[in-house]
Amino acid sequence: MNKRNGIFAIMMILFFTSCKKDNIDSSPVTVNTKDFLVNGDPSGGNYNFFSFETATEITPADSATNKWDFAMRFETFIVNSNASGPGNAGVQIVNQAFDAVTSAPATGYRYDTTVSQKAIKGADWYNYNPTTRSFSPIAGKTFIFRTATGKYAKLEVLSADPTDDAGNLVVPPTRPTKIKYKIRVAFQGNGSATF
């Protein structure tokens, strides 16, 4: 039974992956792993802006445009809509491995409704240890974004390290000035909700 099912499964996989390949040719889902160095000051200062489409950081000069999708400062996320920007972005966090998220849900996206009511709360995606003053992103928390322009993207925070301005790791009691995030992002450019 196992063998036959196994063969069947392989065939199905081949079938679907080949189908997917066709999709990729016409509308590629780009997956990138990026270092994202953000302002490490919890109390104030600039956010660092990120665009899924270019998979790069966006200059703060463009903060009032649709060019960015989310931004971070310390461990705070803001998304480009409502209280935080002119775009149409929204976000939700699902309890699933990044690779297992194959499509973006149609509903359930949240926004920064006010400056203090943000879509993403720290407790949603990391554990903070006040004793060691370290926070660790929780594995299996996948962020699903609707981008500022209405396309879909997913994101996984792989690691968060306290660093100095140059991105070199620092350990207590040296206070970090930046947090270096390693993020994995996937962007669906054709407007569909599948990854």
Next chain:
Amino acid sequence: MKKSTAIFITFLLTNIVFGQSDTLFNKTMDEIFITATRTERKIGNVAVPVSIINKKTIQLSGSLRLNDILQEQTGFLITGGTGSNAVGGGIFGNGIQLQGLSPDHTLILLDGEPLIGRQGGVMDLSRFAVGNIRKIETVKGPSSSLYGSDAMGGVINIITESAIGKSFTAGIRSGSFFNSDLYTSGNSKRDKLSIFYFINRNSSNGYELDKTSPEKTQESFSNNTGQLKFVYQLDPRTKITTNSRLFYGLQKSRYAINSRELNVSGDGRTYDYLVNPVITHRFNNSFQTSLRLLTSGYSFTQQLDSISNKKEYYYDRFKQSFYRVENQTDFSWNANNTLTTGGGFTLQTVNTTRYSKKQQQVMWHAFAQHEWRGVKNLILISGLRYDYNTAFASRLSPKLAAKYSLNSKIKLLASYGAGFKAPDFRQLYLNFTNNAAEGYSIFGSNEFSLPFLQQQQNLGFISTILPAANLITELSPETSQGFNVGAQMIPLSPINIEINVFRNDINNLINYIPVATNVNGTSVFSYINVNRAFTQGAELNISYKVKDLQISTGYQFLLTADKDLLEKIKNQEVYGRDNVNGPARLMNRSDYSGLLNRSKHMVNFRIFWEKNDNKLDASLRFIYRSRFGVTDKDGNGFANMKEEFAKGMLQANTTIGYRINKSFRIQVGINNLLNQIDARNLPNLPGTNWFTGIHYSFKK
């Protein structure tokens, strides 16, 4: 009278049998006598797994501080330097882990009285010199039925020198890192009054394990200890003992804050003292009572200033006082029954810069224990203790233990005990907002207030109050149920084997949880009884002793788990990564490695040799611990990827001693022969280091 003599002999035999595997070269009957006359020892040393470390072992090992000697015992793990969660180790000095329970779950006594002064739940064992110790007795497994709070993983009782006899000792020792140790002790007797004193100064320049960091791994420090003990024999039946201790420790600190160069420096100062008068009156040989008074205090102050402009950078102060009155009465109405009852009153106060005001706790306790020897070869002990206090829920702790002598070579032991740990002061009273670092706040459960959070929300400081905020309520003590089953065997005369299998189920573990989110995204925390855990394992000790040689080996196998986390893994809710930046995947039961800072395997192998005429002695000790989880990088609450573990560690220590004449003895030694270093995970373990010392002793 004959009956009572029989009782005492039973106690003595119990002591001999229990102590055997760890008691090197133990031939002094008076040692055991003293133990037998100390009432607490009578209670604790029956039918539960215990060990004794005597003065000889401490001397031959060349130990200076309590952690030095404890780390070489089977099942004793010194924690230090490894950060972890509430059920893990600690970053607050050298703590002790027994049966897999963290340092805040082991009670440490000095001559039967609880020691105070824990930082983050950890009693730093390096505060205690060993030069004044006659022996160290340890009971493993819970014994809150006798000692109340903290006695979950075990109880370590440091028994200092008696004031009997006339002697004088002094010694000087120096070693690597400009480590120096000076001591003198002595006792004297005139008529009814005996005196014992001990003075020690231990200092070091510290050491460096990681040259890439501008900060030293261990900065220079000095520890100063004084002890004075009076014994006054009022009449043949009444004895007054007053023990007092004074400690001052200075720890230098230098940090490179936001810099590649040292820019902040300062001192951490620790003081502790205790005064402990005990009056014991023996009405007759089967009825005695004692009144114990204890006044003790502890304070820790840390001040850090900028090196360039001398401005204050950081200030932290913690001050604790502890007062106790306790009575204990022992009554044996016939040869088969001994009843021990007692009760007491405790007042404790704590004040720190992190609390809103000085906090105070009042506690009452009463206990009773019955020992029954009605059937040949069997000892049955039952006990119960009630702890009441003003700050948190009260607690009833039962105990049941049995010991059966199968024949002259095999003895079987089984015991059940309840343990608890009262919520500590920080869990109740912490009121702390870290403005300097990440801006988080922590409130102890008694300081926590939902209306306050709502007010903060209205003022725009807090963005969201989480549903968990409604769960914060009066804390209950952390509790445990412990089972120990074991055997003691002497299969072939000089070989002694001890086996013990243990299981501890821990409930109501206190942990912090986020209760609200600040506007800047950081969290507000408070404490809650939330976690359940277990530790289980087995311990094996084998010792072989011939005239001048003792070889012993010990092994502890340990499994631990956070029960709630296990359930989440079972429900397929827990993810993890196989390497630091790898993809997340669902975790299986087999990925789960247990609580952080627990080694599955711990092994020791020790050889002590002392020539018949005491002229020459030597020791060689190996201690191994297998790999252990130190951090959680993927947020699932346990160590699963390689980078979350510290690797296993094999330490070797050796000494050689030579007695020049009746009065002088020299000793040289090398610790950490194999130069095992792990700067990040074991900063308390310096590389290979040596020492040499000379000791003078005079005995009349």
